[in-house]
Amino acid sequence: MDVKQLFRESFNEKEKQFIKRAFEFGQKQHHGQKRKSGEPYFTHCYQTALQLAQWQMDSTTIAAGLLHDVVEDTGISLDDFKKQFGEEITFLVDGVTKIGRLKYRQNEKESLNDKRRLLSSQAENIRKMILALSSDLRVVFIKLADRLHNMKTLGALPPQKQKRIALETSEIYSPLAYRLGMSNLSGELEDLTFPYLHPQEYKWLKENVKEQYEERHKYSEKVKNIVEKTLKENKIEPINIDFRAKRYSSLYKKLFRSNMNLEQIYDLIALRIIVKNIEECYAALGIVHQLWPPMPGRIKDYIAMPKPNGYRSLHTTVFCIDNKPTEFQIRTLEMHNEAENGIAAHWAYNEAKDTKKYRENNPIFADKKELAWIRQLKEWQTGLRSEEFIQSLKVDFLKDRIFAITPKGEVVDLPAGATPVDFAYAIHTDIGDQCVGAKVNGKITQLDHQLQSGDLVEILIQKSKKPSESWLEFAKTSIAQKRIKSSLKEKPQFAKSNLIEFKIIVQDRIGLIKDISSIFSRNHINIQTINMADVSGQSVVKIRCAIDKEKAEKIILKLKKIKEIKEINYKVI
Numbered sequence: 206m207d208v209k210q211l212f213r214e215s216f217n218e219k220e221k222q223f224i225k226r227a228f229e230f231g232q233k234q235h236h237g238q239k240r241k242s243g244e245p246y247f248t249h250c251y252q253t254a255l256q257l258a259q260w261q262m263d264s265t266t267i268a269a270g271l272l273h274d275v276v277e278d279t280g281i282s283l284d285d286f287k288k289q290f291g292e293e294i295t296f297l298v299d300g301v302t303k304i305g306r307l308k309y310r311q312n313e314k315e316s317l318n319d320k321r322r323l324l325s326s327q328a329e330n331i332r333k334m335i336l337a338l339s340s341d342l343r344v345v346f347i348k349l350a351d352r353l354h355n356m357k358t359l360g361a362l363p364p365q366k367q368k369r370i371a372l373e374t375s376e377i378y379s380p381l382a383y384r385l386g387m388s389n390l391s392g393e394l395e396d397l398t399f400p401y402l403h404p405q406e407y408k409w410l411k412e413n414v415k416e417q418y419e420e421r422h423k424y425s426e427k428v429k430n431i432v433e434k435t436l437k438e439n440k441i442e443p444i445n446i447d448f449r450a451k452r453y454s455s456l457y458k459k460l461f462r463s464n465m466n467l468e469q470i471y472d473l474i475a476l477r478i479i480v481k482n483i484e485e486c487y488a489a490l491g492i493v494h495q496l497w498p499p500m501p502g503r504i505k506d507y508i509a510m511p512k513p514n515g516y517r518s519l520h521t522t523v524f525c526i527d528n529k530p531t532e533f534q535i536r537t538l539e540m541h542n543e544a545e546n547g548i549a550a551h552w553a554y555n556e557a558k559d560t561k562k563y564r565e566n567n568p569i570f571a572d573k574k575e576l577a578w579i580r581q582l583k584e585w586q587t588g589l590r591s592e593e594f595i596q597s598l599k600v601d602f603l604k605d606r607i608f609a610i611t612p613k614g615e616v617v618d619l620p621a622g623a624t625p626v627d628f629a630y631a632i633h634t635d636i637g638d639q640c641v642g643a644k645v646n647g648k649i650t651q652l653d654h655q656l657q658s659g660d661l662v663e664i665l666i667q668k669s670k671k672p673s674e675s676w677l678e679f680a681k682t683s684i685a686q687k688r689i690k691s692s693l694k695e696k697p698q699f700a701k702s703n704l705i706e707f708k709i710i711v712q713d714r715i716g717l718i719k720d721i722s723s724i725f726s727r728n729h730i731n732i733q734t735i736n737m738a739d740v741s742g743q744s745v746v747k748i749r750c751a752i753d754k755e756k757a758e759k760i761i762l763k764l765k766k767i768k769e770i771k772e773i774n775y776k777v778i
Contacts (some may be wrong), residue, residue: 208252210678211258227268228254230289234279249354250274266343268685273347277302277558297397300344301351313381313595320355345381349390349531350377356397371401386515389545395454403457410453414612422448425476428525432478432493439492442477442640444538446618475532479541483508489535490519497523500530508540516544607658619656623681626672629664630685638692639666641722642735649718651678665735667722673733673749703777704733705757709746710772713737721746724763730756743771749778 208228212221231250235268241448254270262270271289276283276298285665287295306672312316356374359367375398383391400407425448433446478489486508511517518536525531591604609628617631625645642665643650649665656662672689680686711717718735725732725748752760757775765771 206248211254212273213258213261216264223264224254224271225267227290227294231271231275232276234281234346238278240358240361243356246274246278248601249351249358252357253347253350257346260350262346265294266297266346269301269343270347270350271293271352273298273301277305290637292691297341297344297347300341303348304344304348308349342385347386349378349387350381351393353397354389356394359397359401369402371398374398375402386543387545388516392455396452398455399454406457407453408718410457414453414456419762420746424526424529425531428476428531431496431526431624432476435492435496436478436489439488441480441485441489446476446478448476457740459673475534477534477536477541477551479536479538480539486519486535486537490521490533493521493523493533493535495603496530497525499523503532507565508536517546607656607660609656609658609662612661612663617662620681623656625650625656625662625664625678626676626680626689627682627685628662629657630680630688632664636664637667637688637749638672639668639670640672641665641667641732642672642718642737649735651736652676652734665718665722667726667732669729670728670731675733703751705750705752705754705775706778707746707748707750707764707769707773707775709748709759711746712745712769712771713744714769717767718746721748721764721770722768724760724767725750728756728760728763730760 208225211224211228212359216224219776228251232247235245235247235250240246240249250271250273253273254267257267257270268290272286272294275281276286277641283299285294286298288339357369358533359370362370374394377392378396379394382388382394421579429446430446431442436443478493480486480489481748500522503520505520508517508519517540520532520535522530607619607621607623609619609623611632613726617628619627621630625643626637628643629640643652643654644663644665645654645656645660647661672692674689674693677686680689709721718737722735730750730752733751734747735749736747738745738747754777761773761775764770
């Protein structure tokens with residue numbers, strides 16, 4: 206492991222020394238620790254940082270990659286770590302640690318398909334939650350680099366764990382990378398999961414496609430020479446022409462749709478032409494079509510209409526040498542960098558765009574203020590603005606969302622300021638209607654309490670109950686407001702003078718709230734709110750409902766039969 210491999214040409218001596226200090230500190234803290242493969246644990250940290258360096262990350266992010274497991278896996282505390290390395294890198298390391306705690310509860314007896322369905326139902330919200338908890342997208346870079354190396358070394362783990370991690374990678378991290386425009390990483394992660402999730406299919410592909418690849422490779426070399434010569438004759442100097450083999454994972458998906466017929470896969474190997482600007486992209490497309498006739502319906506202009514993740518390129522399939530269908534991808538260097546590394550390319554561009562050397566060597570970048578991934582994030586959710594670069598990496602496009610968790614581990618996507626009432630209606634209309642209280646992170650809280658991302662929320666219900674009109678004052682989501690109004694029309698309205706609040710001093714125990722609310726339920730009384738708090742060292746339950754005084758007195762007599770109730774009284778609100 207050579208620390209100098211982590212240095213970028215643009216780093217000054219101070220930045221290099223910072224990375225070197227992180228390298229030495231990480232090595233010392235992880236000394237003696239081994240991975241399941243038997244290699245030193247710090248090798249994983251180094252490989253994570255090396256990947257970040259290849260993505261052209263800044264010195265702080267690379268150092269955080271070296272140290273991302275120190276707080277979780279060694280004896281050092283977060284406070285001590287902050288004293289050693291400062292607030293910024295501590296924030297990044299802590300963010301990676303928090304993401305690492307997100308687990309997907311699965312029954313090991315379930316089939317892979319059952320697990321996939323369970324995870325798929327939550328996947329989009331989990332991806333958003335990762336971003337929301339990160340606050341700074343550099344945390345996501347580190348986590349993706351960490352996951353990439355873990356997938357490369359997955360073979361050392363037990364089979365059951367291999368499948369779980371591969372499934373999580375396929376459903377969460379690969380799509381997350383793709384959403385951020387990091388298509389190359391997304392495809393690599395998918396390829397790494399494929400042998401674990403589909404071992405038989407992987408074996409079949411390896412046996413049947415190898416010869417085809419070798420044959421197509423020779424053929425592509427011949428096509429490349431013709432294209433290069435013709436472009437130069439037309440005064441277009443391509444930056445690069447290469448060809449890439451289709452990934453096994455995406456190849457299998459295409460084969461599955463074409464009854465496993467390899468002859469119908471036209472892009473088993475695709476040629477990629479990289480030129481200086483957009484004008485040359487379209488000119489090159491015309492030249493390729495002059496050389497060979499295009500296949501109808503196979504021309505795709507992702508420059509005029511980019512893919513949802515911001516991907517831009519021209520694609521065409523032509524009847525090439527010997528009338529063989531052959532795919533071409535034509536793009537600028539900027540588009541190519543975006544396609545390969547997406548958001549990471551944006552980082553490298555912004556870090557260097559103000560230097561004279563960069564403008565001279567990269568004229569196509571010089572006046573570009575906003576890359577495609579930023580435009581896409583704006584469409585995904587408004588909120589991202591063009592500010593200083595570090596600010597542009599903040600996840601502002603999720604600033605108006607929070608992500609709370611059900612007791613079963615499902616993630617619920619809600620607007621900022623949402624309450625337990627909104628959470629209840631997001632789960633099911635009946636849960637919302639019958640809601641009488643909520644536990645947030647294990648503590649009973651008021652129904653107008655504002656939830657935060659990561660809160661574990663449990664809704665307390667009373668059967669046959671209806672919502673309260675007062676909920677409209679704090680319900681945030683339109684679905685909650687609409688259902689509350691609809692339900693209020695279905696039940697008679699009570700005068701305000703009939704609203705009674707019971708104050709009950711109790712000795713708390715598990716199930717006590719349920720026992721209290723069931724007495725109201727058996728007497729056909731709708732609880733409007735139920736709250737519990739510690740007052741002067743005593744546990745106090747407050748319940749509001751719309752009944753007359755006579756019925757209130759009868760309820761008190763029944764409640765007093767519960768031995769944990771020490772004192773009870775009521776007042777008219």
